[in-house]
Amino acid sequence: xxxxxxxxxxxxxxxxxxxxxxxxxxxxxxxxxxxxxxxxxxxxxxxxxxxxxxxxxxxxxxxxxxxxxxxxxxxxxxxxxxxxxxxxxxxxxxxxxxxxxxxxxxxxxxxxxxxxxxxxxxxxxxxxxxxxxxxxxxxxxxxxxxxxxxxxxxxxxxxxxxxx
Amino acid sequence: xxxxxxxxxxxxxxxxxxxxxxxxxxxxxxxxxxxxxxxxxxxxxxxxxxxxxxxxxxxxxxxxxxxxxxxxxxxxxxxxxxxxxxxxxxxxxxxxxxxxxxxxxxxxxxxxxxxxxxxxxxxxxxxxxxxxxxxxxxxxxxxxxxxxxxxxxxxxxxxxxxxxxxxxxxxxxxxxxxxxxxxxxxxxxxxxxxxxxxxxxxxxxxxxxxxxxxxxxxxxxxxxxxxxxxxxxxxxxxxxxxxxxxxxxxxxxxxxxxxxxxxxxxxxxxxxxxxxxxxxxxxxxxxxxxxxxxxxxxxxxxxxxxxxxxxxxxxxxxxxxxxxxxxxxxxxxxxxxxxxxxxxxxxxxxxxxxxxxxxxxxxxxxxxxxxxxxxxxxxxxxxxxxxxxxxxxxxxxxxxxxxxxxxxxxxxxxxxxxxxx
Numbered sequence: 001x002x003x004x005x006x007x008x009x010x011x012x013x014x015x016x017x018x019x020x021x022x023x024x025x026x027x028x029x030x031x032x033x034x035x036x037x038x039x040x041x042x043x044x045x046x047x048x049x050x051x052x053x054x055x056x057x058x059x060x061x062x063x064x065x066x067x068x069x070x071x072x073x074x075x076x077x078x079x080x081x082x083x084x085x086x087x088x089x090x091x092x093x094x095x096x097x098x099x100x101x102x103x104x105x106x107x108x109x110x111x112x113x114x115x116x117x118x119x120x121x122x123x124x125x126x127x128x129x130x131x132x133x134x135x136x137x138x139x140x141x142x143x144x145x146x147x148x149x150x151x152x153x154x155x156x157x158x159x160x161x162x163x164x
Numbered sequence: 165x166x167x168x169x170x171x172x173x174x175x176x177x178x179x180x181x182x183x184x185x186x187x188x189x190x191x192x193x194x195x196x197x198x199x200x201x202x203x204x205x206x207x208x209x210x211x212x213x214x215x216x217x218x219x220x221x222x223x224x225x226x227x228x229x230x231x232x233x234x235x236x237x238x239x240x241x242x243x244x245x246x247x248x249x250x251x252x253x254x255x256x257x258x259x260x261x262x263x264x265x266x267x268x269x270x271x272x273x274x275x276x277x278x279x280x281x282x283x284x285x286x287x288x289x290x291x292x293x294x295x296x297x298x299x300x301x302x303x304x305x306x307x308x309x310x311x312x313x314x315x316x317x318x319x320x321x322x323x324x325x326x327x328x329x330x331x332x333x334x335x336x337x338x339x340x341x342x343x344x345x346x347x348x349x350x351x352x353x354x355x356x357x358x359x360x361x362x363x364x365x366x367x368x369x370x371x372x373x374x375x376x377x378x379x380x381x382x383x384x385x386x387x388x389x390x391x392x393x394x395x396x397x398x399x400x401x402x403x404x405x406x407x408x409x410x411x412x413x414x415x416x417x418x419x420x421x422x423x424x425x426x427x428x429x430x431x432x433x434x435x436x437x438x439x440x441x442x443x444x445x446x447x448x449x450x451x452x453x454x455x456x457x458x459x460x461x462x463x464x465x466x467x468x469x470x471x472x473x474x475x476x477x478x479x480x481x482x483x484x485x486x487x488x489x490x491x492x493x494x495x496x497x498x499x500x501x502x503x504x505x506x507x508x509x510x511x512x513x514x515x516x517x518x519x520x521x522x523x524x525x526x527x528x529x530x531x532x533x534x535x536x537x538x539x540x541x542x543x544x545x546x547x548x549x550x551x552x553x554x555x556x557x558x559x560x561x562x563x564x565x566x567x568x569x570x571x572x573x574x575x576x577x578x579x580x581x582x583x584x585x
Contacts, residue, residue: 003352004352004353004440006548006550008529008548008550008552008553009550009551009552012530012552012553013203013232013529013530013531013553014529014530014531014552014555016203017232017233017238017240017241017530017531018238018240019240020206020207020210032550032551032552032557051353052352052353052356052386055352055353055386056288056384056548056550057287057288057529057548058204058286058287058288058302058303058304059203059204059304060204060207060304060305060306061207063304078353078356080353080356080386081356081357081386081388082288082302082303082304085303085304085307086304086306086307089304089306089307090306135190136190136192136318137190137318145306146211146215146306146307146309146310147211147214147215147306150215150216150310150313150314151214151215151216154314155314155316156192156310156314156316156317156318157192158190158191158192158318159190
């Protein structure tokens with residue numbers, strides 16, 4: 001999808017007024033953009049977007065409903081900062097990369113290791129490697145999200161190298 | 165702190181982390197004020213418990229406001245309120261009840277938000293509090309839980325864009341018009357990950373209410389924080405609380421990512437067309453559009469001065485709402501409502517046939533209050549006009565100043581407020 005996909009489009013405030021259960025909310029994922037989208041999602045599908053994905057409200061269900069729908073990764077040209085934080089905190093992989101050449105239906109292979117993620121497009125043969133998230137944010141993501149991180153650490157541990 | 169010259173954001177995040185921080189550094193900071201709402205606190209409570217939380221680190225710094233579902237209109241929203249109240253009672257957290265108002269409005273008008281503070285809120289419009297020279301930013305429910313648990317959050321210190329307000333604002337150009345020009349100039353992500361600092365010779369002419377509007381809309385350009393310089397306007401506001409606070413001023417020579425100049429004399433009354441706050445045109449050039457609902461409220465446009473502006477416009481234009489237009493009045497707080505009740509404003513709106521609702525977020529995101537009908541055009545003092553936001557995917561939302569909204573209530577169409585003498 002294109003740029004500026006805001007969190008109201010990802011999940012409407014009127015829906016989360018009725019329930020916070022992501023397994024119910026996932027039926028309404030992106031309904032303002034395409035009412036048939038949610039039903040078409042298969043586990044392992046990836047959302048690919050343009051710039052400023054997740055802009056607008058900082059509502060966390062925008063990240064958790066994507067995960068609940070079985071989508072483990074969002075690739076975007078760029079993310080809104082509040083969505084990006086929420087993604088990290090819930091273990092949703094939000095990867096900034098050049099999405100311009102990716103088309104709906106493309107088979108993407110993501111190879112993830114501690115140093116970074118390589119995204120390969122089987123249709124175009126194009127490949128891009130993005131470095132792993134460092135610092136505290138990287139630690140939180142590596143732990144699986146903010147809940148496991150804080151259960152383990154009890155507080156935020158600053159990274160030893162400032163500027164990560 | 166010694167060393168290099170700093171922006172306001174660098175100073176505040178340095179102070180709260182106890183280290184010399186510059187843009188790009190990632191710091192763990194003590195948070196002065198933590199705001200939650202009925203839309204975000206229920207999930208935060210879940211995260212808090214899953215994090216193993218048994219007590220809030222410092223309950224005196226945490227505040228909840230029941231503002232999005234004000235009043236609750238379903239068993240689920242009533243349930244969220246009960247959950248929030250129960251948690252607050254257990255942990256000693258202050259709850260601002262249904263009808264007391266929007267979290268950001270309460271934080272500013274009751275002096276909870278003060279200069280030099282690091283403020284975090286589980287609502288994107290927490291940036292509004294930047295008007296009082298604080299670093300205020302929006303986060304999600306999990307970060308709200310973490311801040312309640314530890315009293316801290318991590319932050320990447322943002323680069324700052326200096327917004328220079330230049331020249332004299334024309335008489336009929338409102339703060340909302342300036343804010344719309346700002347988001348149109350910056351674009352939807354022009355300030356992404358950045359803080360804004362408002363300054364310039366024209367800044368002093370912005371009242372505190374005006375500053376709230378600009379800080380509020382900064383998040384629509386992606387801003388992390390939107391901080392105003394400390395000056396005598398801030399001092400006057402603080403004096404009402406009997407405080408001087410610890411205002412923060414940027415150092416001469418501080419490094420800014422870039423400067424954006426808003427040439428105030430060139431600005432005109434504006435409207436954001438559907439479906440994006442960036443879709444801004446001068447009202448004088450807007451397509452002729454019938455308006456079916458006018459919404460006066462929200463953290464952007466629900467304050468006393470806004471209603472006075474709107475009422476003055478309505479009275480100048482004959483004092484009658486056009487047939488077929490529903491005028492909805494939702495004060496941003498009970499304090500606002502009380503003032504409007506005691507100075508006669510509210511009864512005048514009521515006599516015109518306005519729908520007056522309980523203070524809170526109201527119709528803004530479709531969670532409380534009046535939902536527009538199918539195919540309706542809404543002109544609103546709010547900050548977002550995404551499709552379906554007010555609860556009806558076939559309604560179209562336009563954003564404008566209180567005066568322009570009132571002008572449309574008079575005529576039933578988008579109307580240049582300057583055309584009403």
